Amino acid sequence: MSEAYTSDEFWQGVRKPVESASTLPRDAYTSPGFFELEQTMVFDRGWVAVACADELSQDGSVLVRSVGSRSVLVTRNSEAEVRVFLNACRHRGTELLDADAAGLSVIRCPYHRWGYNLDGRLVATPRFTDVAVEGFDPSDYPLKSLRAEVFAGIVFACLDPTTAPIAEYYGDLGDRLAGYGLNGWKTRQTATFDIAANWKLLSENFQEYYHLTWVHPELAKVSRVKDHYRYQGPGMYCGQTTTPVSGDDRDDWLAMPAAAGLSASDAHSGRFLALFPNVMLSVLPNHAFVIQLEPLGPGRTRERCTWLLPPDSTDVTEETFAVTQDFWVDVNNEDIDICERSQRGIHNGGFTEGRYSVRFEEPLHRFANMLADQFQCRQRIPAGDQDGDASRYGDGRLPV
Ligand code: FES
Ligand SMILES: [Fe+2]
Structure with a gap:
């Protein structure tokens, strides 16, 4: 059907x-x-709004939102750039957060405590390599990130790499709203x-x-x-x-x-x-x-x-x-x-x-x-x- x-x-x-x-x-x-x-x-496929930009003004705010059927995490990295990640651990896939959090510098998985910084990089893997794990390099396992942009005071995320950039997607709207800042x-x-x-x-x-x-x-x-x-x-x-x-x-x-x-x-x-x-x-x-x-x-x-x-x-x-x-x-x-x-x-x-x-x-x-x-x-x-x-x-x- x-x-x-x-x-x-x-x-x-x-x-x-x-x-x-x-x-x-x-x-x-x-x-x-x-x-x-x-x-x-x-x-x-589209640019989906996930938050207002100002909701991320506090250091370490991480919001749990959705893009379609996917749960995502919305935050800013140490350079204040907006980042949006799939809400799933790279170890065995567990949901990382089930509610908004504040003051985080590391996002910890509740299962085996793998940790990711706010740029999505895997920075903690407790006892994972007590015995050598062949070919394991933490830099190969960052959180999966989505395209993210701030437009008209709103954070948008997009799962599809082929969708037009947001400025093109919303056409002349950026110019129409520019005067408001x-x-x-x-x-x-x-x-x-x-x-x-x-x-x-x-x-x-x-x-x-x-x-x-x-x-x-x-x-x-x-x-x-x-x-x-x-x-x-x-x-x-x-x-x-x-x-x-x-x-x-x-x-x-x-x-x-x-x-x-x-x-x-x-x-x-x-x-x-x-x-x-x-x-x-x-x-x-x-x-x-x-x-x-x-x-x-x-x-x-x-x-x-x-x-x-x-x-x-x-x-x-x-x-x-x-x-x-x-x-x-x-x-x-x-x-x-x-x-x-x-x-x-x-x-x-x-x-x-x-x-x-x-x-x-x-x-x-x-x-x-x-x-x-x-x-x-x-x-x-x-x-x-x-x-x-x-x-x-x-x-x-x-x-x-
Ligand atoms: S599933 Fe996240 S640390 Fe194991
Ligand atoms: Fe109405």
Whole structure:
């Protein structure tokens, strides 16, 4: 059955132009076979977010995360370079850590105490060579490392050596976000949610503001539907922007000071970007809200949420920050509720496939085609908005 998910027939509805396309079929959200193949075709090949860079600011922090079906360790070496390793000992394969750790200089295997430094080098093998072991050289047994990069304040890892470098993978997004300097932003708060919905429902929901008025009545007061427009260049992401970022009688998003040195456009906009496959990134002038999606099963996803503040906002009081945090928690809970409800309807209600609103849901079509490309082994980075698209997808005016 799994071979069917790589066939042209399975993806034919998604491949049509958005006006005539179908949404992802039911199996994409419910089938264990689809989920398993997705882990291989998407998460074992793409750039997968595993942490926020600032989570590694303490010396010796080692985070246990996953890339697809693999458990990985995320850390910085003595040169402060980010390193990501498979979480398996080179002696007889034991899982090294089962929870985040801090203050480590050596990662010790619990089984026979082999030890690895934070560059992955094998530095301890107690009593292993009491009797000579032929041809054994510790330098031949470092931890297996993955490609790792910091991009937009987030640590990404990639298992596949043939995948494009991250700067190419995300296309022009690095330039679009450069003015914020996100790599230097600081973690203010984190939260984790386990959700009874497929990871793609959460990402798709994030990519459209069609639901804004009905699912988020309070958010819609700050972030008006009419102020949204598409924000997509060439690259593996889907995006929208709100300008101005706060447009009515609530100013929840503006309680904290803005980052220094922003352009006029950045200072007045909210960027909402779904980085393929597993990041939902909201960047506002004074904070960023990062959600990393960790798929746990066809109908289960873990969200790791991080609020980042610009480096000169560390003295923002708890009270002031709470306005922004509480606002996001409420919005996110509304999104989680509706996505769990979608999951139940797709699973139990006999849904097969639907249609897209061309005006509001084009990013979902772009996302579905990125997914199709991965399943069908097409290494293609989607193009960006075309001149003339504004009349179809919104025409927010950037301030001068
Ligand atoms: S399996 Fe790790 S030291 Fe033996
Ligand atoms: Fe929403």
